[in-house]
Amino acid sequence: MHRCSIVEASESVVEGDGLWTTSPGLRIGLRVADCVPVLLAGPLMDGTPWVAALHAGWRGATGHGDPKPGGGILRRGVALYRTLGGVPGDLVWAFGPAILACHFEVGEEVIEAARQDPAWQESLRTQGPSTRSHLDLHGFLRAQALDLGLDSARDGSVALCTVCRPDLLYSYRRGETTGRQWGWIEIG
Numbered sequence: 149m150h151r152c153s154i155v156e157a158s159e160s161v162v163e164g165d166g167l168w169t170t171s172p173g174l175r176i177g178l179r180v181a182d183c184v185p186v187l188l189a190g191p192l193m194d195g196t197p198w199v200a201a202l203h204a205g206w207r208g209a210t211g212h213g214d215p216k217p218g219g220g221i222l223r224r225g226v227a228l229y230r231t232l233g234g235v236p237g238d239l240v241w242a243f244g245p246a247i248l249a250c251h252f253e254v255g256e257e258v259i260e261a262a263r264q265d266p267a268w269q270e271s272l273r274t275q276g277p278s279t280r281s282h283l284d285l286h287g288f289l290r291a292q293a294l295d296l297g298l299d300s301a302r303d304g305s306v307a308l309c310t311v312c313r314p315d316l317l318y319s320y321r322r323g324e325t326t327g328r329q330w331g332w333i334e335i336g
């Protein structure tokens with residue numbers, strides 16, 4: 149299930165499409181192959197550090213199929229941070245390795261779902277060698293991030309493609325089931 153529920157992490161919660169915590173030393177993470185691991189860190193109103201780890205495949209990034217309005221998981225995560233007293237421009241953020249536009253061939257229903265987002269730009273869609281559409285999921289999330297008021301100077305993303313770099317990374321689309329990447333974040 150790749151949906152948009154974001155829950156506060158505790159010692160016992162290990163699964164979620166999005167996890168957040170303000171507990172120092174509680175390491176939260178997510179396991180991904182081709183989806184985008186999104187990490188956020190910033191202070192709350194009283195200065196308490198807050199961190200979140202979100203799992204953004206195309207469904208998570210668009211919010212497609214989620215019964216609750218509010219857009220994709222990044223929009224929900226930043227909205228939650230605001231609710232807790234955070235200022236989006238204070239967030240340090242990073243998108244980890246994922247299947248990038250060079251290899252992310254998608255159906256038109258995926259493009260249609262992404263188009264529902266106010267930050268969508270047609271340049272995020274390109275045409276691959278098979279004439280099917282390719283989606284720039286990193287670019288799509290970045291457009292949302294900037295739309296949400298995140299600071300481009302605080303972007304620590306790693307734009308490596310999981311399909312292009314079998315020497316470094318696991319990929320589901322390459323047909324392997326051997327492993328996944330982990331994205332971790334922790335308040336030190």
Ligand SMILES: [Zn+2]
Pocket residue numbers: 248249250251309310311312
């Ligand atoms: Zn690639």
